[in-house]
Amino acid sequence: MTLIMQLYVFILAGFVGFLVIGKVPPLLHTPLMSATNAISGISLVGAIVAAGGQYSKLSTILGFVAVVCAATNVVAGFLITDRMLGMFKQPAKSDDKKGGSH
């Protein structure tokens, strides 16, 4: 793929990012950050190719470390995002009955 085509993709994706992410309310800024962090763990794809390409011993080792780090990033990133989003409770519509039971 030519560099120019890649630049097209990058710039258009950047615009999509600005338009979509600009609308995320401050309420969800922390999950937003962990979400984009998890998504960019997609370098895992590059790491897999590096680790499995059997170029040389050193490359395989570096690739292996990269897979470990990227996989940690992806797994931890998506799980923490899910855990956080699970905490945001919808406002009770009618009068709420959850008394302080401590």
Next chain:
Amino acid sequence: MLALLQAVPAVQDTLAVAHEAAASDPIRSAIAQATYLGASVLFILGLKSLTRPDSARKGMQQAAMGMLFAVIGTLLNQHIITYQWIIGGLVIGAIAGYPMAMKVPMTSMPQFIAFSHAFGAIAATLVGVVEYRELLHEGKLTSGLAGALGFEVLFGALTVTGSFMAFGKLQELITGRPITFKGQNFFNILLMAVAFGSFGYLIYQPEAVWAFYTVTGLALFLGISMVLPIGGGDMPVVVSLLNSYAGLAAAATGFAIGNNVLIIAGALEGAGGFILSVMMSKAMNRSFGNVIFGAFGAPPAAAAAKGEQKEPKSITAEDAAMQLAYAGSTVIIPGYGMAVAQAQHICRELHELIQKKGGEVKYAIHPVAGRMPGHLNVILAEAGIDYGALLTDVDDANRVLNSADIVVVVGANDIVNPDADNDKSSPLYGMPIFRPWNAKVTYVIKRGKGVGFSGVENPLFSLDTTRMIYGDAKGVLGTLVKEVKALDEGH
């Protein structure tokens, strides 16, 4: 684990068969490309779902599925010859990531994110190094590829050390105060100049191995020296900026290996981090240029002594509880101090007690309250407070404050400093703030008399409508809860 490793050769055999077919099978390659396209779409939809709290969780789960598709698609890639390292790495990563994500407390979220950035950036940097070595070996390096790889290791390495430094500061392994030395800015600019110079040379002369490793090494160093002079309160900007850099590094990986899903995901994160950095620096009253060039976190100009401040009036928790119990509308303004004191749970108890007595409770959450964007929202959500009670827009919150009976400031300082409106010489001047003085009365829970992060005096404390409640946030809120309960029992 052992059994798993023994099972690997078996898996490998199956995959090897698949791979042999893949090498000459355009259908498999088309399937791989389709998974990348699907993943890109799911990523964008996932981020779009974050615009609404009720759709967010499902959307992000779909994005995670997208990631899984992309990984499977990659495993079909024809360049892959051996699988045991990949599978071992994936298993170790998953085993390491799972407990981290499930155990980390919400107060430590900024550290966690910084740590996670560092991991992603390590991967991006290492992939850059491997790709450079291989392309060099095969003699396929072009200026364009060298540029992409140089960019990748530059931003990757910078993010690695920068994130570890931010992690250390947030976790208080190193001091949260800015660390500065004479000529620091000059030193940083020099470092940057040499790094960019080598980067330029690398594009001009792609086979200049020394230039490639100089860029990598200097970027590692630059990450440290850029975060060093930044104080704890500026961390929301730093974490956002590192978010953006990590994204750019991932996008550069995509350029280098010719993979669109990496370019797209990286561009999304780059854009997200950039937007947040701009928002945070605005909310913190710093220009974005000031932030970009790493000159932020400079020690604040000593607050000018402006005459004597009136002695603040104080009130006991008992009296305050009496007022709170019968207030129609209460607004709580939490700051990072609430998170530090772990006072969010006791705060919810107070909130529920007041609600039971017929009062209404809202929270005014400043964009930079906490140590990362939106940090306090997560902390209050963790305590079980529904997001309907959270006012996250400064103007909306100020409208509610105008008609509030009681405002309780818990562990916040600079975001309620009237100097931001009134005193042109204040470093806070122009910063968007909450105006609790428009409410009938303001209680400020504060550990003792002292200045906020910016080192600026806060005239709010000596206003006629302000009463100080001295003590630790958790202790004071605990007393308030006890007293309001006691009032109940008195009936």
